[in-house]
Every structure is written in C-alpha cells, then in structure tokens.
Amino acid sequence: MALVNNAACVGVIESIQDHLPTLYFVFSRGRTELLAEELSREWDFLLSEEKNRVNELIEKSEQVSPGLFGGRRKHLRRLLLQGIGYHHAGLSPALKELVENLYEARLIFVLFCTETFAVGINFPAASTVFDATRKWDGRNHRGLLNREFFQMAGRAGRRGFDKVGHVYVNIDEKFPEQTGFFDESQVEPVRGRLVISPNTALSLLHWKTDAEIERYLSQNLAVYQNNREIASLAGELETVEEKIFTLRKHFCEDKDGPSCPMLREKLKKELNRLRNRKRRHKPEIPGRIAEIKSILAQPAKGCLHHDCRDAHDEIAALVERKKELVRRNRQLKRYAVDYHQEFRRMCDLLEKLGFIEGKTLLPRGLFALHVHVQEILVTELVFSGILREASPAEAAAILAGIDYQPGRDEVVLPGAYNMDNVALLRNDLLDAGVPEHLCVWSPLPGPLSESWYNGATFEELQKRCNLHEGDIFSTIRREIDVLRQIERAAGEDRSFRQVMHDIRNTLDRDEVAVLI
Structure with missing residues (x-):
C-alpha cells in the first residue's frame, strides 16, 4: 500500500500508470463525475480500434434505451470513448450496466466509483485508489472502518494477470492520523441486530405461540453474539488479573x-x-x-x-x-438491547392505535401484516380513506413519498395535487407516539410519480427535477413494490385491490420496467 499526500487525480494516475486499470474510490457521487471530467482533460487511454468497440457497445445500449446520454449524462459518452468512466447509484440501471460491460471488456482504464461498486460485483483491478479515507455516513464525517477499507482495497489484483495488487491512499494533510491505521487483523466483525418493527410484532403475535415468541426474543443472533462477547471478555479479564497477581x-x-x-x-x-x-x-x-x-x-x-x-x-x-x-x-x-421490552413497547403502541387487542389482530393489524415498509403509515392511509378517495394519479403521487427522505438540495416542480391531508395524518401519528422512523414520508417525489402515471416520458421527468435518473428509477420501483404489498394486504376487498393493481401496472413501464 502506498500513501499519496493530497494529490490531484491527474497526478495520481500519472504516478500509477503502470498499474492500470484502477478503481478510484470516491465518497460522493458528484465528485466521481468531477474527477472523471478532470482526468479527461489530460488523458485518453484508448486506441482507435478500442474506441470503435466502445462505440459499438454504446450503440447497442442506445437501441434498447434511447436517450441514454440525455440530461446530465451528455458528457459521459465522451469520457467512455477516452477509457474513463464513473459509476454510482444515481446512474440509470441501463447506464450502470453499460459502464460495467465496458469495464469488464477492459475498455475502461480508470473508473471513478462509490463504495457500492465493491459490494456484490466481482470486477477486480490492477490497483485501487482511495480519494480519501473519511466519508459521510448520514450523520457525520468519520474514518473508514477496517472492514470497509479492505472490502474496497481487496479489489486490487487480478487473478492470472497481477502477481500483487496495488493500493494507493490519498492522504489529506489536515488529517495526518489517516496514515497506517488499517489493520487486516482488526477487521470489525459483522454483528446481528434484530429490529422489532410493527410487522415483526404482528407476525409473532399472529403466527407464533408464547413459547416460540420467547425463544425468538431471547435466542436470536444478536443476543447470542452479545452474550458470547461478554463471556469472552470476562474470561480474558480473569486471565489478566491472574497474571498481574x-x-x-x-x-x-x-x-x-x-x-x-x-x-x-x-x-x-x-x-x-x-x-x-x-x-x-x-x-x-x-x-x-x-x-x-x-x-x-x-x-x-x-x-x-x-x-x-x-x-x-x-x-x-x-x-x-x-x-x-x-x-x-x-x-x-x-x-445491549432488551428485545422483550422492545416487543412489549411495540405491542402497546399497536394496541393504542387499534391494530391489536391483546394477541388478536384487528382489521388494521391483519392489513399491516402484509406490509413490510412504513406499515403503520401505509395502513392508516388506507383506513383513513385518503387512498380510497384519491384518484389513481393522486394515489400514485401519495405513495411515491413512502419511506422517502429527500436530500438537502433536491428540487421537484410541483404537481397538481395538494397532499396536506397526508402531512396532517403523519403529524397525528407522531402525536400519538409513533416514532419518526416508522412514519417516513415526503411530498417531494409525488409530482414525478403523478407525471409518470399520466404518461410522461422519462426525459420529461428529468426536466421536472434535479434528481439523478437512478434516484427517479429507484423511487418509482420502490412505489411499485409498496403497491404490490397493498394488493396482498387488501385481501377480499377486490375493488380496492384492482385499483392498486392498475396503478402498479401503469407505473411499471418503459425505462422503469424491470425485465425478468
């Protein structure tokens, strides 16, 4: 592993040009694009015949997905023709697939990517570069964990091509402690964490006996790991004290x-x-x-x-x-989590809201039993009449906001529907004691889903907002999944189930459709 002191990416690539291709890990989407553009001003890695091959693969992708390089992706074609690319969750699935295919075909020499590229995708490189070893985790900036670092660093070295893999870390002089603190022997263990969600509590009450519930709460992986570590610490502590004596x-x-x-x-x-x-x-x-x-x-x-x-x-x-x-x-x-206490608290909340009575599931509880995301909010949207009374386009707008947490700078042009009734319902649930993480909803993506339901093109959706196309795609796909859950939960209510089914089918089209 080599350390580079706060160098520009052009200088880094010049220093490691004998160890390409490289995965250049960056911890923000915007910076992957910025660095790719910066490198393209100085480097072109492809020969004429390689550019022709890239053009062929691009044209094949465009035949399946017209407008692939529209909007903010208009410069990506030029980058790919220079053997430079970027990859992050904001890209459309079609573009991500194209970039992956080009990389696999050895037509991308430097790929600027976020850490998701190192998870679940087996694309090794001659070297990996870390733009930084600090990242934003949603609450604050922190250093990478050993496990995170080695997950990405482990991509360096291609079987059959490289005797060793090379890892380069760009060290910011403001944080000198970043040097040399990664230790493969200190990789953090993966720990179990049981979450007692409303659906978990309802499923236990509906399907399990008291004895089975007790076993589930007291013998799960999280409890086992915690107790085992406490016992291990006690044993080591005793050994240390004996040595001191x-x-x-x-x-x-x-x-x-x-x-x-x-x-x-x-x-x-x-x-x-x-x-x-x-x-x-x-x-x-x-x-x-x-x-x-x-x-x-x-x-x-x-x-x-x-x-x-x-x-x-x-x-x-x-x-x-x-x-x-x-x-x-x-x-x-x-x-240490007291899962028995968490279970009792969730049952008390569900009883207060009218989902259960003792161990018996009431109509709301039976409905929420089939919902696995924001169960309480989705159920109340149905039982309050808000979804039943809404037009299909309005229902599509409402459901797009389920479990959606907007970024600081996200902007979407307003739609036709005022969704204040949903905001009021959400506030009532919060006042009733529902934790905020079980009541996540935003009106922001609603106009996009409404427009898509009404037949807008994907390009028109992009013009209505500043969201990445991958985020638009994932928002509508998430809504399609919520609609599928509501259909199951509707049970014998055939008319309501059919309305949800029709909305889902209308949304599941063109660029958003997933071919199986």
Whole structure:
C-alpha cells in the first residue's frame, strides 16, 4: 500500500500508470463525475480500434434505451470513448450496466466509483485508489472502518494477470492520523441486530405461540453474539488479573521504598526535569528537589532488579488492557438491547392505535401484516380513506413519498395535487407516539410519480427535477413494490385491490420496467 499526500487525480494516475486499470474510490457521487471530467482533460487511454468497440457497445445500449446520454449524462459518452468512466447509484440501471460491460471488456482504464461498486460485483483491478479515507455516513464525517477499507482495497489484483495488487491512499494533510491505521487483523466483525418493527410484532403475535415468541426474543443472533462477547471478555479479564497477581510476586518488600533501585531511577529522572531552567523558579520546585535529594541520600539496595523492571512493565501493559476490557464490557452491557421490552413497547403502541387487542389482530393489524415498509403509515392511509378517495394519479403521487427522505438540495416542480391531508395524518401519528422512523414520508417525489402515471416520458421527468435518473428509477420501483404489498394486504376487498393493481401496472413501464 502506498500513501499519496493530497494529490490531484491527474497526478495520481500519472504516478500509477503502470498499474492500470484502477478503481478510484470516491465518497460522493458528484465528485466521481468531477474527477472523471478532470482526468479527461489530460488523458485518453484508448486506441482507435478500442474506441470503435466502445462505440459499438454504446450503440447497442442506445437501441434498447434511447436517450441514454440525455440530461446530465451528455458528457459521459465522451469520457467512455477516452477509457474513463464513473459509476454510482444515481446512474440509470441501463447506464450502470453499460459502464460495467465496458469495464469488464477492459475498455475502461480508470473508473471513478462509490463504495457500492465493491459490494456484490466481482470486477477486480490492477490497483485501487482511495480519494480519501473519511466519508459521510448520514450523520457525520468519520474514518473508514477496517472492514470497509479492505472490502474496497481487496479489489486490487487480478487473478492470472497481477502477481500483487496495488493500493494507493490519498492522504489529506489536515488529517495526518489517516496514515497506517488499517489493520487486516482488526477487521470489525459483522454483528446481528434484530429490529422489532410493527410487522415483526404482528407476525409473532399472529403466527407464533408464547413459547416460540420467547425463544425468538431471547435466542436470536444478536443476543447470542452479545452474550458470547461478554463471556469472552470476562474470561480474558480473569486471565489478566491472574497474571498481574503472579507478576507482583517478583517484587520484594522494599519496592517503592527509598532503597528500591527502580524508584531511585525514577526520582533521578524527575530531578533532572525539575532542574530545567523553565521550571526552576516555580515556588514548589525547591521543596520537591530537597525531598528527592533526601531520599537519594539514603543507601540503595544492591540487588539485580531486572526481573522487577520487566514485571513492572508487563503489569503496566496488563493494567491498560484491563481498563480496555472493563470499558468494552460496560459498553456492551449499556447498549445491549432488551428485545422483550422492545416487543412489549411495540405491542402497546399497536394496541393504542387499534391494530391489536391483546394477541388478536384487528382489521388494521391483519392489513399491516402484509406490509413490510412504513406499515403503520401505509395502513392508516388506507383506513383513513385518503387512498380510497384519491384518484389513481393522486394515489400514485401519495405513495411515491413512502419511506422517502429527500436530500438537502433536491428540487421537484410541483404537481397538481395538494397532499396536506397526508402531512396532517403523519403529524397525528407522531402525536400519538409513533416514532419518526416508522412514519417516513415526503411530498417531494409525488409530482414525478403523478407525471409518470399520466404518461410522461422519462426525459420529461428529468426536466421536472434535479434528481439523478437512478434516484427517479429507484423511487418509482420502490412505489411499485409498496403497491404490490397493498394488493396482498387488501385481501377480499377486490375493488380496492384492482385499483392498486392498475396503478402498479401503469407505473411499471418503459425505462422503469424491470425485465425478468
């Protein structure tokens, strides 16, 4: 692994040109595009026949997906013809597939990508480059975990091509601590985390006996891992304490007394520090100097104290390890989840909202049993009459906002429908005690889904907003999945089920359709 001090990408590529192709990992979508454009001003990696091959693959993709390079992607064609590309979640599925195919065909020499490219896609490279080792995780900027770093760094080295893979890290001089802190032996373990969602609680009540519920809450992976680590820490803590006790036997009764050679060495060092010109004039210093001289004036014990010194140093290290173990043990106990309590709280909330009565699922509960995203909000949209009374286009606009959290700078032109009634319903649920993460909805993507339902082209949707085409695609696909869940939940209500089915079929077309 090599470290590069805050270098521009052009300089980095010039330095590693013998180790291409490279995956250049960047932690923002916009920066992948910015760096690709920056590199294209200086580099063109493709020969004439390679450019012809890229053109052929582009034309094939455009035949299937016309307008592939419209809007903000108009420059990507030129980049690809220079052997440069970028890949992130904001690209349409068709464009992502094209970029992946070009990379696999060895027609992209530098691919600027976000970390998702390293997950689930087996595209190795001769080298990987990290634009930074800090990223925004949705709440704050933090350093990469060991597991995140090695997941990406592990892409370096192609079987049958490279004897070794090369990893380059661009270090920001503002964060010198970024150097050398990744350790493959310290890769963080994957930990289980059981989430007691409304659907989880309803499913347990509906399908499981009391004994099965108890086993599910007390014997899941998260509880097992937590208990196992606490037991492991307790065992290591006991071993550390035994070692400290054994090592202390090396010390004689004169340890830390005036005649102890170890204490005297320590005092001599302190005396030298106190005689320093800067400290000499402090009022307490003369008294301490006199005290040390008085101790050193006493006869020293003539013993070989190397064993004592070694034992002292080892004990100091063990004491630090003991502190670390105690701290970790407290942390595990503090953050251990009481799943029984979480289950009871969720049941109390569902009973308060009229989803259950004791262990019996009421009509709302039976409906929500078949919904797996924002169950409470979706159910209330149906039972409040908001969805039933809405026109199909309005219903499409409402459901587009389910589980949608808009970015800071996202803008969508307004649509025909005022969705204040949904906002009021959501506020009522929040006032009733529904946690905010179980009541996620935004009106922002509604006009896009409304327009798409009414027959707009994908290009027209892009003109109505500043969202990436991949985000538009995923928003409508997510809504199609919600509609499918509502159809299942509608059960014997055939007319309502048919309305949801028709909306889903209307949305599931053209660029948004997924061919199986």
